[in-house]
Amino acid sequence: MNESTNGITSDTDAQGAAFATTVAASVGRTVVGQQVVVERILIALLTGGHLLLEGVPGIAKTLLVQAVGRAIDLDFKRIQFTIDLLPSDIVGSEILDPKSGEFHVHKGPVFTNLLLADEINRASPKVQSALLEAMQERKVSIGDRTWDLPAPFLVIATQNPVEQAGTFELPEAQLDRFMLRHRLEYPSFEEETEVVQRGLKLKLKRQGDGAVPMTAFDAIDDASPYQVRDLTSAMESVLAVHVSDVFVRDCVELVNLTRTHPDLELGCSPRAAIALVNASRARAYIRGRDYAVPEDFLALAEDVVLHRIRLNYEALADGRRGEDVLAEILATLA
Amino acid sequence: MIAPVVLLACLVFTSPLQDEVVSSATRGITGQVRILSDGGLLRGRPDLDLASPLLVRLAGYEQLDDGRIACELEFIGTDIGVFDLRDVLVFEQGGSTASLDPIPIEIVSNLAVDAPTDLVLAIPPANTLDGGYTVGLIVIGFLWLLVPLLVLAGRMNRPRVDPVIEEPEETVADRIAPLVAAAAARDLSVEEQGRLELLLYAHWQQRLELESDRPAAVARLRGDPEAGRLIRAVEEWLHAPGSGTPTPEEVSRLLEPYRVPADGGVA
Numbered sequence: 001m002n003e004s005t006n007g008i009t010s011d012t013d014a015q016g017a018a019f020a021t022t023v024a025a026s027v028g029r030t031v032v033g034q035q036v037v038v039e040r041i042l043i044a045l046l047t048g049g050h051l052l053l054e055g056v057p058g059i060a061k062t063l064l065v066q067a068v069g070r071a072i073d074l075d076f077k078r079i080q081f082t083i084d085l086l087p088s089d090i091v092g093s094e095i096l097d098p099k100s101g102e103f104h105v106h107k108g109p110v111f112t113n114l115l116l117a118d119e120i121n122r123a124s125p126k127v128q129s130a131l132l133e134a135m136q137e138r139k140v141s142i143g144d145r146t147w148d149l150p151a152p153f154l155v156i157a158t159q160n161p162v163e164q165a166g167t168f169e170l171p172e173a174q175l176d177r178f179m180l181r182h183r184l185e186y187p188s189f190e191e192e193t194e195v196v197q198r199g200l201k202l203k204l205k206r207q208g209d210g211a212v213p214m215t216a217f218d219a220i221d222d223a224s225p226y227q228v229r230d231l232t233s234a235m236e237s238v239l240a241v242h243v244s245d246v247f248v249r250d251c252v253e254l255v256n257l258t259r260t261h262p263d264l265e266l267g268c269s270p271r272a273a274i275a276l277v278n279a280s281r282a283r284a285y286i287r288g289r290d291y292a293v294p295e296d297f298l299a300l301a302e303d304v305v306l307h308r309i310r311l312n313y314e315a316l317a318d319g320r321r322g323e324d325v326l327a328e329i330l331a332t333l334a
Numbered sequence: 335m336i337a338p339v340v341l342l343a344c345l346v347f348t349s350p351l352q353d354e355v356v357s358s359a360t361r362g363i364t365g366q367v368r369i370l371s372d373g374g375l376l377r378g379r380p381d382l383d384l385a386s387p388l389l390v391r392l393a394g395y396e397q398l399d400d401g402r403i404a405c406e407l408e409f410i411g412t413d414i415g416v417f418d419l420r421d422v423l424v425f426e427q428g429g430s431t432a433s434l435d436p437i438p439i440e441i442v443s444n445l446a447v448d449a450p451t452d453l454v455l456a457i458p459p460a461n462t463l464d465g466g467y468t469v470g471l472i473v474i475g476f477l478w479l480l481v482p483l484l485v486l487a488g489r490m491n492r493p494r495v496d497p498v499i500e501e502p503e504e505t506v507a508d509r510i511a512p513l514v515a516a517a518a519a520r521d522l523s524v525e526e527q528g529r530l531e532l533l534l535y536a537h538w539q540q541r542l543e544l545e546s547d548r549p550a551a552v553a554r555l556r557g558d559p560e561a562g563r564l565i566r567a568v569e570e571w572l573h574a575p576g577s578g579t580p581t582p583e584e585v586s587r588l589l590e591p592y593r594v595p596a597d598g599g600v601a
Contacts, residue, residue, distance in 0.1 A: 242573070242574070242575035244572060244573040245524045246524055246527045246528045246531065246572045246573065247572075247573055249524050249525060249528045250528050250531075250532065253528070290574075290575065291573045291574050291575055292573065293569045293573050294531065294532065294535070294552065294569075295549075295552050295553060295556060298548055298549040298552050298553075299549050299553065301549065302549070327546070327547060327548070330548040330549065331546065331548055333532055333548070334509070334529050334532040334533050334536065
């Protein structure tokens with residue numbers, strides 16, 4: 001097994017591993033650590049899934065997504081979700097031109113390759129639904145016309161797990177639309193030290209006679225080692241990754257066990273099994289394999305399964321967590 | 335319709351009229367009547383008790399200008415019927431009340447016609463101890479002592495049950511063994527292959543004493559020089575494309591490390 005300098009490991013030096021390590025290295029010039037999140041974003045990009053990131057503010061979620069987008073030369077937009085946001089603020093609307101007396105379509109920020117929906121749980125359910133529909137159908141309706149969204153189209157939504165006041169929790173049916181939900185951790189001591197030291201090196205950004213201090217966003221590498229067509233090619237390669245019958249059986253078995261576990265009120269949908277297999281394929285590609293192995297679905301199980309299960313009242317009363325139940329299921333899986 | 339009439343009779347003072355019911359009341363409920371007496375103050379007969387059909391008392395009186403006394407009497411009927419109130423009255427100064435005009439009053443009942451009219455049912459209880467109290471206590475005491483004796487006797491007569499010997503829980507090695515044996519003899523089904531591979535992970539997880547977290551443990555054991563080589567070989571057999579179906583000998587060789595040795599444990 002080879003270990004690259006940016007933290008993404010690979011079994012061989014194959015094309016997928018090169019793609020992943022190059023993107024990770026490009027991101028690593030801006031963002032310290034977070035290799036697992038970079039891998040999850042790549043998995044989402046390579047499989048056309050969507051990603052929900054959960055983490056406290058200030059751990060470089062936006063910077064990370066923007067850096068990944070820049071590394072593959074993807075169009076990037078960010079929406080800060082708030083309570084007064086309207087569906088038309090996302091998908092766009094028809095605007096009357098008073099001179100011509102005709103309506104013109106104003107496309108919303110959803111028309112992009114990489115959309116960061118920041119704090120998605122702060123918007124009203126109507127707005128959440130509008131975005132989730134766009135995610136599912138990859139097209140939106142404005143006025144009488146339906147518009148295809150650009151390809152690739154990936155939504156990376158974020159949620160703050162601590163400030164729940166005034167938020168609208170996404171229901172299970174809508175959480176299911178997200179292929180992966182990943183929980184971000186604080187950086188390690190060494191990583192945080194590196195973040196601070198990089199901050200010390202930032203200079204001033206001059207505008208005319210004035211200047212403002214540079215931020216980490218200004219430090220994002222402008223050079224894109226890959227283009228959209230490279231991503232498309234990688235996506236095709238992912239589809240060529242072999243998935244054995246044994247592997248499919250393991251994934252389906254895992255999903256089935258979530259439906260019969262006594263601590264769970266709601267188990268995973270068939271969409272979870274599909275997501276598990278597809279994400280494992282992409283992970284195998286990133287790791288330089290042309291076939292998926294159980295390590296892939298075991299590593300991704302938490303991100304694929306946890307947001308799709310709901311503990312019953314008794315388990316919650318006993319202080320059980322979804323992580324505990326999943327660990328139990330994985331330990332008994334055979 | 336009777337109730338309003340009775341109520342009205344109870345509340346309105348009436349003058350006695352010849353041969354007419356001057357007042358009526360429901361049995362057990364106080365009725366009132368106003369009598370103009372020119373023979374003195376009236377009061378209830380002192381010998382009346384609960385057995386009497388009618389009880390009466392002087393509630394108040396007023397000396398009138400014409401020398402007569404207006405007596406306000408309250409009565410309670412214990413039995414239904416029409417009664418002459420004179421029968422239960424006496425003059426305070428003595429003398430018969432026969433000189434008064436009849437004072438018919440009616441005691442009515444809200445119960446059904448055929449309902450018993452007695453206020454007190456003097457039916458003795460069906461069974462009484464009648465001196466058998468001591469005997470009853472002795473019987474209860476005997477039964478109380480009998481219960482533990484019966485329980486003790488039941489326990490002594492219970493057939494002896496041999497202690498249940500619990501089967502030891504199947505170990506990972508126990509579960510791997512039949513699959514390894516089957517793999518040497520025939521092609522395993524997809525189900526069996528999947529179980530075998532996951533059991534091999536569990537086997538190495540225990541053998542290398544890795545953490546209980548399965549994903550982390552599998553990632554670590556794939557990096558282990560010995561386990562990683564063997565695990566990757568099994569993964570290639572089960573998951574790699576174009577690896578073809580290995581012969582039973584190849585599979586047997588692959589699974590040789592997991593074959594149960596003579597001493598019973600997995601190698």
